[in-house]
């Protein structure tokens with residue numbers, strides 16, 4: 001099986017050396033691992049991601065490890081680019097300069113609201129009452145929809161990340177989600193089944209099981225990623241991911257080589273962890 005979303009110390013908030021992520025992947029029997037480290041162009045200097053100047057070093061480091069472990073596992077190189085309308089050209093430029101296998105795109109700061117970091121007001125219980133949850137959800141999905149107007153990426157990372165801290169909206173966003181999924185299908189993009197949500201207050205996968213079923217109805221392909229920020233988390237909760245994919249009727253999963261998508265069949269009898 002594959003893990004298409006692991007980080008490195010270059011993003012300043014992950015632990016362990018790159019080699020240890022690969023060794024963990026080999027240990028649990030994965031056939032492919034893809035580094036998808038952060039590139040957050042709008043927030044340079046805040047230590048959230050590698051800098052544009054570090055991209056060549058990162059790319060070369062993955063290529064070296066790819067060679068070193070070629071017999072045991074297929075090591076791939078990608079980026080998780082943080083969507084920022086003001087930086088789309090730069091993102092496309094960086095994505096196109098190196099022979100990356102896959103580019104993921106994600107929304108971490110809809111309209112400037114930080115929905116990911118531990119110190120975020122969105123997480124803090126004390127600020128809970130002061131935050132209009134529905135408004136933040138609305139902004140999140142609006143931003144995700146706008147992201148789909150651009151074409152610098154292949155995978156949408158953690159589709160419904162806005163639920164990370166367990167905040168629940170008072171109304172359904174299904175209509176907007178369907179509109180987004182239609183766009184995803186039109187552009188032949190892949191959505192990531194990201195298992196890190198089981199470790200967050202959200203306590204479920206990204207996207208939620210009902211969205212996975214909607215994706216199946218639309219014929220949208222899935223990639224699979226743990227979003228590991230340390231070597232021990234490679235392939236974490238994949239047993240749950242396989243169960244969800246099987247329940248939704250998926251028989252294949254997407255893989256990428258130099259930005260070209262293909263599919264491999266899922267062997268449900270070989271569950272990983």
Ligand SMILES: [Zn+2]
Pocket residue numbers: 007011013038229
């Ligand atoms: Zn991260």
Ligand SMILES: [Zn+2]
Pocket residue numbers: 080106108157158
């Ligand atoms: Zn992310």
